Amino acid sequence: MRVKITMVCNECKQRNYDSMKNKKNDPDRLEMNKYCKFCRKHTLHKESK
Numbered sequence: 103m104r105v106k107i108t109m110v111c112n113e114c115k116q117r118n119y120d121s122m123k124n125k126k127n128d129p130d131r132l133e134m135n136k137y138c139k140f141c142r143k144h145t146l147h148k149e150s151k
């Protein structure tokens with residue numbers, strides 16, 4: 103059930119993080135605050151696609 107996901111900055115749309123998630127635990131699109139080096143601050147990152 104583990105799938106690869108890509109976290110995309112919600113402000114600049116850069117793909118900053120590759121990650122894994124468990125579809126059983128996280129059936130929905132993940133959102134988290136992470137540091138974006140392009141924005142140079144913490145921004146909301148969303149799972150791509």
Ligand SMILES: [Zn+2]
Nearest residue numbers: 111114138141
């Ligand atoms: Zn950004």
